[in-house]
Amino acid sequence: MSVQAEAQEATSAGVEHELTALDRCDSCGAQAYIRATLTSGGQLLFCGHHGRENKDKLIALGATWHDESARLVASRD
Numbered sequence: 001m002s003v004q005a006e007a008q009e010a011t012s013a014g015v016e017h018e019l020t021a022l023d024r025c026d027s028c029g030a031q032a033y034i035r036a037t038l039t040s041g042g043q044l045l046f047c048g049h050h051g052r053e054n055k056d057k058l059i060a061l062g063a064t065w066h067d068e069s070a071r072l073v074a075s076r077d
């Protein structure tokens with residue numbers, strides 16, 4: 001697998017890949033695929049699992065949801 005400088009390689013769903021392997025879930029430390037930006041400006045990072053767990057709650061609070069978890073599905077067949 002070659003990661004080519006994280007180019008603008010908009011894949012399937014056209015989701016922008018802004019999160020990297022260095023971004024970690026705030027809950028468990030796994031690689032983050034989801035970023036929630038709070039109305040306060042703060043950001044939370046989640047793995048797919050914790051993203052799903054917290055989504056409804058944070059959306060209700062007005063957070064902006066950035067979800068790259070489709071990459072998980074893609075890379076796992």
Ligand SMILES: [Zn+2]
Nearest residue numbers: 025028047050
């Ligand atoms: Zn997690």
